[in-house]
Amino acid sequence: MVFFTYLxxxxxxxxxxxxxxxxxxxxxxxxxxxxxxxxxxxxVGGYICYIALNSLGLPxxxxxxxxxxxxxxxxxxxxxxxxxxxxxxxxxxVLITAIGVSYFLQNAAQLIWGATPKNFTSVVHFSLPxxxxxxxxxxxxxxxxxxxxxIMIALTTFVNRSKLGKAMRACSEDKGAxxxxxINVNRTISMTFAIGSALAAIAxxxxxxxxxxxxxxxxxxxxxxxFTAAVFGGIGSIPGAFIGGLLLGxxxxxxxxxxxxxxxxxxxxxxxxxILLVKPTGLLGKYAPEKV
Amino acid sequence: xxxxxxxxxxxxxxxxxxxxxxxxxxxxAPILECSHLGIDFGGLRAVDDFxxxxxxxxxxxxxxxxGAGKTTVFNLLTKxxxxxxxxxxxxGVDTAGKTTAQIxxxxxxxxxxNIRLFSNMTVMENILVGLHEEMSYNALxxxxxxxxxxxxxxxxxxxxxxLLSIFNMEDTADAVAGSLPYGAQRRLEIxxxxxxxxxxxxxxxxxxxxxxxxxxxxxENIVKIRDTFNIAVLLIEHDMNLVMGICEGIVVLxxxxxxxxxxxxEIQSNPTVIEAYLGKQQ
Amino acid sequence: xxxxxxxxxxxxATYAGVTAAFLIMYALQxxxxxxxxxxxQLVPICCFIVMAVSLNLVVGISGELSLGHAGFMSVGAFGGxxxxxxxxxxxxxxxxxxxxxLVVGALCATVVGFVVGVPVLRLRGDYLAIVTLAFGQIIKDxxxxxxxxxxxxxxxxxxxxxxLKSINxxxxxxxxxxxxxxxxxxxxxxxxxxxxxxxxxxxxxxVVILNLVRSxxxxxxxxxxxxxxxxxxxxxxxxxxxxxxxxxxxAMAGAAGALYGLNYGSLVASRFDFNTSILVxxxxxxxxxxxxxxxxxxxxxxxxxxxxxxxxxxxxxxxYAIILILVMLVTNNxxxxxxLGKLIPHKKEAAGNE
Numbered sequence: 001m002v003f004f005t006y007l008x009x010x011x012x013x014x015x016x017x018x019x020x021x022x023x024x025x026x027x028x029x030x031x032x033x034x035x036x037x038x039x040x041x042x043x044v045g046g047y048i049c050y051i052a053l054n055s056l057g058l059p060x061x062x063x064x065x066x067x068x069x070x071x072x073x074x075x076x077x078x079x080x081x082x083x084x085x086x087x088x089x090x091x092x093x094v095l096i097t098a099i100g101v102s103y104f105l106q107n108a109a110q111l112i113w114g115a116t117p118k119n120f121t122s123v124v125h126f127s128l129p130x131x132x133x134x135x136x137x138x139x140x141x142x143x144x145x146x147x148x149x150x151i152m153i154a155l156t157t158f159v160n161r162s163k164l165g166k167a168m169r170a171c172s173e174d175k176g177a178x179x180x181x182x183i184n185v186n187r188t189i190s191m192t193f194a195i196g197s198a199l200a201a202i203a204x205x206x207x208x209x210x211x212x213x214x215x216x217x218x219x220x221x222x223x224x225x226x227f228t229a230a231v232f233g234g235i236g237s238i239p240g241a242f243i244g245g246l247l248l249g250x251x252x253x254x255x256x257x258x259x260x261x262x263x264x265x266x267x268x269x270x271x272x273x274x275i276l277l278v279k280p281t282g283l284l285g286k287y288a289p290e291k292v
Numbered sequence: 293x294x295x296x297x298x299x300x301x302x303x304x305x306x307x308x309x310x311x312x313x314x315x316x317x318x319x320x321a322p323i324l325e326c327s328h329l330g331i332d333f334g335g336l337r338a339v340d341d342f343x344x345x346x347x348x349x350x351x352x353x354x355x356x357x358x359g360a361g362k363t364t365v366f367n368l369l370t371k372x373x374x375x376x377x378x379x380x381x382x383x384g385v386d387t388a389g390k391t392t393a394q395i396x397x398x399x400x401x402x403x404x405x406n407i408r409l410f411s412n413m414t415v416m417e418n419i420l421v422g423l424h425e426e427m428s429y430n431a432l433x434x435x436x437x438x439x440x441x442x443x444x445x446x447x448x449x450x451x452x453x454x455l456l457s458i459f460n461m462e463d464t465a466d467a468v469a470g471s472l473p474y475g476a477q478r479r480l481e482i483x484x485x486x487x488x489x490x491x492x493x494x495x496x497x498x499x500x501x502x503x504x505x506x507x508x509x510x511x512e513n514i515v516k517i518r519d520t521f522n523i524a525v526l527l528i529e530h531d532m533n534l535v536m537g538i539c540e541g542i543v544v545l546x547x548x549x550x551x552x553x554x555x556x557x558e559i560q561s562n563p564t565v566i567e568a569y570l571g572k573q574q
Numbered sequence: 575x576x577x578x579x580x581x582x583x584x585x586x587a588t589y590a591g592v593t594a595a596f597l598i599m600y601a602l603q604x605x606x607x608x609x610x611x612x613x614x615q616l617v618p619i620c621c622f623i624v625m626a627v628s629l630n631l632v633v634g635i636s637g638e639l640s641l642g643h644a645g646f647m648s649v650g651a652f653g654g655x656x657x658x659x660x661x662x663x664x665x666x667x668x669x670x671x672x673x674x675x676l677v678v679g680a681l682c683a684t685v686v687g688f689v690v691g692v693p694v695l696r697l698r699g700d701y702l703a704i705v706t707l708a709f710g711q712i713i714k715d716x717x718x719x720x721x722x723x724x725x726x727x728x729x730x731x732x733x734x735x736x737x738l739k740s741i742n743x744x745x746x747x748x749x750x751x752x753x754x755x756x757x758x759x760x761x762x763x764x765x766x767x768x769x770x771x772x773x774x775x776x777x778x779x780x781v782v783i784l785n786l787v788r789s790x791x792x793x794x795x796x797x798x799x800x801x802x803x804x805x806x807x808x809x810x811x812x813x814x815x816x817x818x819x820x821x822x823x824x825a826m827a828g829a830a831g832a833l834y835g836l837n838y839g840s841l842v843a844s845r846f847d848f849n850t851s852i853l854v855x856x857x858x859x860x861x862x863x864x865x866x867x868x869x870x871x872x873x874x875x876x877x878x879x880x881x882x883x884x885x886x887x888x889x890x891x892x893x894y895a896i897i898l899i900l901v902m903l904v905t906n907n908x909x910x911x912x913x914l915g916k917l918i919p920h921k922k923e924a925a926g927n928e
Contacts, residue, residue, distance in 0.1 A: 034700060082899055089906035092639065096859045097902040099852055103895035111888060224707070224848065231704045260735045262757070266715040269708035276705055277693050370807060396809035408804035410797045420790070421797040422808050427790045431818060434789025435782050441789065448790075466580075488808050 005136030006257040007250065012141035012210060014249020015148035019203040020226030021233070021241035022155060023196030029172040029236035030192045033091060036098040037078060039223015040105035041197050045071045045204030046214050047113055050120055060123040067201040075197025076190050083193075084186065102220075109216040117215040120208035144206045151199065152242045159238060168192055172236065225252075225265075228272050234285025243283060248272075314540045317347025321384055323399075323492050323524045324369070329378035330548075331368055338364050339548040342378070346492065346541075351518055351525045353539030355532075355559075357568060361548040362528045363405055366494050370402055371395050383491065397425065401490035403481040405497050405528070411470030415461065415480055418469050419452040422487025426451070455483045458520075459513065474501050479510075486517065493517070495527040499534050507531055511538050536560065544568065585784045588867055592780065596773040603769065611881065619877050620772025621647075621834040624779045626857040626869040628826035631783055633855065634864035635792065636819035637799030638695070639703040641851050642710025645690075646683040646824040647831035648846035652717055653682030654832025655760045655841065659753045660724040668766040675766075675836060676775065676829045683828020684821055686713065691820040695813060710851055717843040718757045725750025759842030760835065767837035775833055776870075779826050784866060786822065795819050796864075860901060 020042060027035045045067045052063035082101050086094050124139045159165035167188045170178040179185050207222060208214050225248060233244025248268055255267040275283065313322065322345045329342040339361045346352050354362050367373045369380060371392050380387045382398050390398065401422075410418050427444040434441055456462045459479040464472060469480060478498060485493055498514070499507045511534050518525055529535050535542060536556040544552040544559060546568040552559055559565055599616060602608050629643045657678035658671050665671045690709045697705055721732040721739060725747040732743050734756050741752045754760050786792045794815045798805040806812060835841050857876055861868030879897070883890035904910045 028700075034703070082903070085903050085907040085910065088908065092633070092859050092863070093902055093906040095639075096856055097899055099856065100895050100898035100902060104892065104899065107891040107895055111892060224711075228704060228708065231701065235700065260719075260737060262718055262737050263715055263735060266712040269711050272708050273693065273705050276697055276701055280697055280701060282701075372803065372806075392803075392806040393809045393811055396807060402807050404804065404807075408801045408807075410800035410804065412800050413793070413796055417793055417796075421793050421805070421810070424790055424794055425809055429790070431786065431789065431791040434791050435785045437785060444790075484804075484808060 002257075006253050008136050008141055010250035010253030011246060012138075012144045012249070013253055014229075014246035015144045016203055016207045016210070016222065016245075017226045017229045017249050018148050018242045018245025019151055019199050019206070020222060021229040021245045022151065022238060023199040023203070024227055025230040025233075025235055025238060025241040026155075026168070026192050027196045028230065030168055031083065031189055033083065033094045034098065034227065035083075035196075036095065036223070036227075037101035037105060038196065038200060039219035039221075039226070040102050040109075041071050041075060041078075041200040041219070042204040042207065042222060043109060043214075043216060043219035044074060044105060045201030046120065046208040046218060047109060047118075048201070049123065049205045049208070050118055050214055053121055053123070060125060064123060064202070064205050067205055068198045071197040071201035071204075072194045075193040075200070079190055079193040084189075106216045106220075113216070115216065117213045120212040120214045122209040122212065123205055124209055138210075140206070140210045144210065147202060147206060148242070148245075151202070152238070155195075156238055164188070164191060225268070228269065231282055232272050232275055234282030236286070237282075237284040240282060240284035313345060313347040314350050317350055320348045322346060323348055323350075323383055324526075325381040326369070327379055327381075329365075329368055329375055329380060331364065331373055331376045337548055339368065339545075340377075342368075342545075342548075342550060344543055344550075344553075346524050346526055349518060349522055349524060350540050351514065351527070351538050353535040353542040354526060354528045354545060355530075355535055355542060356545035356551075360545040362545055363496055364548075365545070366402060366496055366528065369395075369494065370400055396488055396490075399491035400494060401485035401488045401492075402494035403478070403485055403496055403498060405500070407474075407477050407481055409469040409477055409481060409484070411468070413469055414465065415456070415467050415469055415472070416449070416452055416465040418480055418484050419455055419487050420448055422484040423448045423451060425488065452487070455487055458486075458517065459483065475506050478502070482517075486521065490523060492524045492526065495525060495529075497528055497530065499529055499531045507534055510534070514538055581788055584867075585780075585788075588780060588784065588870075589777065591867075592773075592776060592870065596769075596776075600769060600773075612878075615877065615881070616769045617767050617772045617837045618834060619874060620769070620776050621830040621837075622854065622857065622877055623776050623870050623873045624826055624830035624833075625854045626861065626873045627776075627779050627783055627866055628823040628830070629854050630858045630861070630864065630866060630869045631786075631819050631823045631826075633858050634862075634869075635783075635787060635799065636795050636816060638816065638820070639699070640706040640820075640823075641703050641848070641855065642690075642706035642708070642713070643823075643827055643854050644846040644848070644850035645710035645713035646687055646827035647834065647850070648713055648717055648843055649686045650679030650683040650828025650831030651835030651841060651846065652720070652754060652760060652831075652843070653828065654679030655763055655835045656722055656729070656753055657832075658766060658836055659751070659760075659763065660729055662764065668764075669768075669771070672766045672768075672771055672833075672836060676771075676832045679832025679835075680825045680829040683831065684825040687821040687824025687828075688817070691817045691824070695816045695820060707848060707851070710846075710848060714843050714847055717754075720754050721752075721756050722754040723750055723752040757842070759840060759845075761840045763836065763839055763841065765837060765839060767833050772833060775829055779829075780866065782822070782826070791815065791818065856898065860898075860905075 020038065024035065024038055027033065027038065048067040048070045049063045052058045052066045053060065058066065078101055082097050083094060086097060122140055124143050126139055128137060128139050128142065159168060167178065167183045170181065170183055171185055171188045175185050226245065229244035229248040230241045232248060233240025251271055252264050252268050256264040259267060324344065324346040326342055326344045330340040331338050342365060354365060356362055364373065368375050371387065371390055382400065385398065387395060387398065410421060427448050429438065429440045429444045453462055456465060461476065461479065464476065469477065472480065482495065482498065499510055502510060514525060515538055539556065542554060542556060542559045543550055544565050551568055552562045552565050603613055603616065625643060625647060629640065632638055632640045654675040658675035661671055661674060665674060694702060694705050694709065719734045721734050721741055721744055723730045723741065723744040723746045726749065730744040730746060732739055741755050752761065794810050798810060798812055798815055802812060857873045858869055860876065861872030880890055880894055883893050886893050904914055
């Protein structure tokens with residue numbers, strides 16, 4: 001039964017990673033950039049929700065929606081100001097700019113909300129039957145997993161069925177051709193950032209509900225882990241991000257329980273390395289050989 | 293001994309025929325013999341049953357409509373792709389399992405249809421990379437600047453200038469390769485390939501994007517290169533003036549298969565070839 | 575020949591510039607004209623110059639994005655500290671011990687660089703980046719599990735995977751001393767690093783990297799960066815040269831780490847985390863890929879920038895971030911570049927000399 005408890009905690013953590021990784025992977029798929037600031041958008045989402053709950057006294061659902069709105073706007077603004085001017089530049093220039101944005105968000109958060117960790121109050125307000133609680137299932141974990149599944153299904157449907165989703169796929173294949181077909185590439189990229197950032201807000205709230213310590217660096221490590229998860233599953237692939245996130249969470253939780261707390265992160269990274277050596281583009285990634 | 297071994301092999305494998313080898317090369321061992329060469333991409337037989345023999349100092353042409361698989365043949369010969377079927381003998385030695393780099397050491401050098409220069413490096417440096425194997429010092433001698441570094445570098449640079457003089461490009465030695473005009477880039481690619489001291493030079497559309505006078509000059513130069521270095525040349529080209537003008541043997545490829553082999557006159561009058569290029573006549 | 579002369583001239587200017595800067599700073603330091611905060615940053619700056627120049631070999635010259643360069647610095651730092659601390663009795667001369675420590679640090683990092691490089695360099699682009707990041711994290715975590723001490727029987731090393739062991743499990747003699755205490759890091763380190771040593775290390779790094787770049791090996795590395803397929807077609811062994819660049823870079827980072835570690839009384843492994851790798855990468859990109867001079871200047875300027883921004887007090891890291899973003903935008907956006915060109919008509923091409 002102890003194993004089951006760790007497994008559940010792993011799935012719950014993995015679901016958070018998966019939601020973040022979905023945002024990462026969508027942005028990567030379309031803009032071909034590693035958005036290192038993504039993790040910090042999570043942190044901003046957490047703070048907005050915290051303020052809405054504690055200072056403004058808003059109901060939980062309103063707080064979550066507010067966090068999503070703020071993060072969406074933030075994502076679009078970041079893209080427009082910092083990344084859009086670099087559309088023609090090399091990928092390293094964009095990477096460094098993203099790092100600059102990450103520094104900016106962390107330091108701005110520290111100035112606004114202070115460096116002392118805030119104790120986040122969970123947004124989940126119901127409790128589960130005692131039978132479920134005894135095997136280690138918490139209401140937060142349940143909501144997190146459900147949210148992840150809903151988001152995953154919604155996103156897949158959106159990308160495959162909707163007009164904007166098709167535009168996104170077209171842009172990620174070939175921006176030039178998409179433009180010639182009358183797709184507004186810039187707007188499509190902005191929309192991708194908007195969706196990714198909204199997801200980051202949800203992830204932030206869920207993360208802080210399960211691990212209630214909120215500080216300016218809260219988003220960094222989950223951001224890196226989610227990035228790892230996205231690569232693990234094959235970056236650019238939506239089901240890949242989902243599977244990668246879940247696996248990562250489970251491996252981390254089990255490694256912490258059975259091998260070593262200090263080395264849990266290392267074990268996650270070691271598994272990633274092994275996966276990439278066997279499948280160089282991740283579990284579900286597409287291999288595109290260079291044409292000679 | 294090598295000759296004997298080759299003859300033995302040739303007996304076991306009746307193809308390729310030596311039908312199109314120029315007379316002067318007939319009694320020498322051919323530089324290249326491909327037999328039953330083929331590759332599949334998924335279900336597609338991109339190249340199938342490709343047989344070709346090239347003589348020591350032959351200039352051969354590989355032609356065919358777009359998408360016929362000509363560049364794929366080059367990629368098979370240089371092991372950019374590993375063949376699904378068939379054998380390639382280079383100077384009598386089987387190249388199975390070799391890498392692209394090893395194939396170069398064995399004697400095949402090539403150019404690319406879409407030019408692939410080291411475009412951030414200078415013209416001189418591009419040639420020096422080609423001369424890499426000619427230089428004998430190791431990384432440590434390079435870092436410590438031991439005497440053999442200077443000696444080796446000096447000889448290589450002199451050799452590079454000699455190579456550049458083939459196309460009168462000595463003046464551009466310090467220019468960045470990517471900044472050269474298109475024609476000069478194509479010529480530099482040929483020189484870089486020559487620098488690796490090949491016995492077979494593969495040229496993928498060397499005249500693409502050149503005007504008629506540049507093409508005429510290129511034709512002269514290809515013959516000159518063959519005569520100076522005593523090597524074989526296999527070229528892919530759409531410019532029929534060039535192909536018919538300098539190629540001694542011509543192979544026509546369509547849908548991955550050889551549809552004709554022969555001299556320029558034979559190819560020009562071959563009805564299958566005409567059909568492949570122009571479609572069936574009414 | 576002309577080309578060779580030109581590059582030799584640039585190299586000479588680099589050596590002369592660095593030497594001049596060193597002599598001036600050293601004179602100022604000796605004369606007591608530097609504030610203690612600047613004086614204390616001289617050795618770390620040298621270390622980070624070596625880090626940036628060596629990372630430039632991988633990112634700029636070899637064209638592979640590495641996000642784990644601090645991992646090699648870490649290996650070198652702790653390797654160097656162990657060597658210096660345990661040899662304190664055997665080699666009483668501090669400068670000699672420092673040299674041995676730097677060599678040991680470089681060797682440790684070379685070994686780790688090789689172990690990491692062989693699998694990693696099979697990957698490309700962003701996948702390679704994430705795996706180097708992963709290795710950086712793993713190295714940090716592994717060092718956090720390390721318990722090292724020494725006594726008259728020599729070194730005692732325990733690997734503390736469970737997190738339950740302590741320094742007592744080393745079973746040191748009464749006279750023995752602990753060197754590395756797991757997550758607490760190295761403690762009681764004798765500071766033997768000095769600014770002249772830093773300068774010499776920078777010069778050695780420059781000689782190695784600049785001479786390498788101008789040799790057949792360096793040309794092979796750059797050719798592979800420019801066009802992998804063409805490089806293979808002229809007979810270059812891709813893996814060999816990529817690995818060579820990676821391992822040489824790791825060795826340099828190891829030496830820099832050893833010097834850095836021996837500049838402080840104590841050191842924790844988390845000092846060399848992902849953020850440190852990123853910091854060095856920022857120096858390299860801002861200085862210009864493949865531009866050694868640029869790396870040196872960017873390191874000095876950016877290392878001192880937070881210090882210079884002290885007047886902004888709490889806002890200084892925010893200002894730092896904004897400056898970083900603006901510089902990236904201005905140097906990489908064609909329109910902004912043109913606009914800047916108009917504002918400053920005689921702006922010299924900053925990245926002109928390689």
